[in-house]
Amino acid sequence: MRRVVAALAVIAMVGAFSAPAPAGAEPGDALHRKIFGELDSFVSWLGTNHVAGFVGEIGWPDDAGGDADQWNELASEYYDKLDQAGVSAMVWATGEWWPRDYKLAAYEETGGSEGVDSPNTQAPVIEAHPSTDSYLRGVDVATGTFCEADHGASRSWFSNHLNDRYGRCYIYDNQNTFEFLASRGIDTIKIEFRWELLQKKLGGKLDPTEIRRLTRAVDAARAAGLKVILSMHNFGAYFLWNGEEGVRRTVGTRKVPISDLQDVWKRISRRFAADPGVYYAIMCEPVRMKSGPGESGAELWERVSQRVVSAIRSTGDDKLIFVSGYRWSALAGWAERHPEPWIDDPANNVMYEAHHYWDRDGSGAYDYSYSDEVGYAEEQGY
Numbered sequence: 001m002r003r004v005v006a007a008l009a010v011i012a013m014v015g016a017f018s019a020p021a022p023a024g025a026e027p028g029d030a031l032h033r034k035i036f037g038e039l040d041s042f043v044s045w046l047g048t049n050h051v052a053g054f055v056g057e058i059g060w061p062d063d064a065g066g067d068a069d070q071w072n073e074l075a076s077e078y079y080d081k082l083d084q085a086g087v088s089a090m091v092w093a094t095g096e097w098w099p100r101d102y103k104l105a106a107y108e109e110t111g112g113s114e115g116v117d118s119p120n121t122q123a124p125v126i127e128a129h130p131s132t133d134s135y136l137r138g139v140d141v142a143t144g145t146f147c148e149a150d151h152g153a154s155r156s157w158f159s160n161h162l163n164d165r166y167g168r169c170y171i172y173d174n175q176n177t178f179e180f181l182a183s184r185g186i187d188t189i190k191i192e193f194r195w196e197l198l199q200k201k202l203g204g205k206l207d208p209t210e211i212r213r214l215t216r217a218v219d220a221a222r223a224a225g226l227k228v229i230l231s232m233h234n235f236g237a238y239f240l241w242n243g244e245e246g247v248r249r250t251v252g253t254r255k256v257p258i259s260d261l262q263d264v265w266k267r268i269s270r271r272f273a274a275d276p277g278v279y280y281a282i283m284c285e286p287v288r289m290k291s292g293p294g295e296s297g298a299e300l301w302e303r304v305s306q307r308v309v310s311a312i313r314s315t316g317d318d319k320l321i322f323v324s325g326y327r328w329s330a331l332a333g334w335a336e337r338h339p340e341p342w343i344d345d346p347a348n349n350v351m352y353e354a355h356h357y358w359d360r361d362g363s364g365a366y367d368y369s370y371s372d373e374v375g376y377a378e379e380q381g382y
Contacts, residue, residue, distance in 0.1 A: 030377035095143035115176025138188030159246025172217035178224035236286030262311035
C-alpha cells in the first residue's frame with residue numbers, strides 16, 4: 001500500500017512536466033489573465049524542475065455579492081488548467097463551525113445536524129473536478145485551528161500553556177461532516193491542527209488528550225472513505241509561554257530549534273505511519289522566520305523543511321509529504337523566492353505546496369466584488 005502512495009506522487013510529478021503547460025495568459029478579462037499567468041509560472045517551475053506540485057489552498061467567494069457565476073467561471077477554468085498539468089489541489093474551506101456569512105465555506109452546516117450538511121455555490125465546480133490516479137482534489141476542514149493566535153502577532157494569549165478550550169474555541173469535525181463530504185464525491189481532506197496544542201512541551205510527548213482527539217477525527221474520516229492530509233497550521237513558528245503570555249518563536253532559533261520540529265513530526269509519523277491513507281503537510285504558510293546573517297527567510301525554511309523530511313524518513317515512513325513554500329506559501333512569485341527545488345527525498349514522495357487566492361492582495365478576504373477585482377487587474381496592466 002505504501003508503494004501505491006508513492007506512485008501517486010510520481011504520477012503527479014510526471015504530469016507536472018509532461019502535460020502541456022498553459023500557453024501564456026488566456027483571452028478573457030484582466031483577472032483571468034492575471035491569475036492564469038501566475039498559475040502558468042508555477043506550473044512551468046514544476047515542469048522545468050521535474051517535481052510534483054500541490055495548490056494546497058484555493059478559495060473563491062459564494063454568492064454573497066451576487067457574482068458567484070463569474071467567480072465560478074474563473075474557478076472552473078482554473079481547475080481545467082490544473083487537470084491538464086496534473087497538479088493536485090485543495091479548496092479552502094469547510095467545517096461545522098464556519099459561520100454562514102463566511103464567503104469561502106464551500107460546504108456548510110445549516111443547523112441541526114452537528115456537522116457539515118449543505119453545499120454552497122462553489123460545490124458544483126469542485127465536484128466536477130474529482131481526484132484521479134494522477135492528482136488529488138479535496139477540501140480543507142479547518143476548524144481545528146479556530147483557537148490560534150493572530151497570524152501577524154508577536155505576542156498572544158494563545159500558547160502551549162493554553163488550558164483546555166476544546167469545544168469552546170476549536171474542534172475537530174465529526175463523522176457527519178466526513179460522511180457528507182464523501183457523499184458529494186470528495187475523497188481527500190486536510191485536517192488542520194496546532195503544534196502548541198498537540199505538543200505542549202517542546203521535545204516532549206504528544207499531549208495524550210489532544211492526540212486522541214486528532215486520531216479520532218482521522219479515524220472518522222478514514223471510516224467515511226476519505227484520505228487525510230494532516231496539516232500543521234503554525235506559519236513557521238511556535239507560541240511559547242513566557243510565564244505571562246505566548247511569544248512567537250520562529251523555528252530555527254534558540255528557543256525553538258529545528259530539532260523540535262523534527263521531533264514532533266517523528267512522533268506524529270510513529271502514530272500514523274501504518275495508515276496509507278494519511279499524508280503529512282509539515283508546515284502551513286511559513287512566514288516571518290528569523291534567519292541569520294547571509295541567509296534569507298526562504299533559505300532558512302528550505303533548510304528547516306529538508307531536515308524535517310529527513311527526520312520523517314528516518315523512521316521508515318515513506319508516505320507522501322507536502323512541503324510549503326515560504327512567505328504564506330504564495331503561488332505568485334514562487335520562482336523568485338525558490339529558484340530551484342530544495343528537498344532531497346530518498347522516497348521520492350514529496351509535493352511542493354503553494355497557495356493561491358485571487359483577490360488583489362492574495363489574502364482570501366475578498367473585500368471587493370468580481371467586477372472591482374477585474375478593474376483593479378486592468379489598472380495593474382493585465
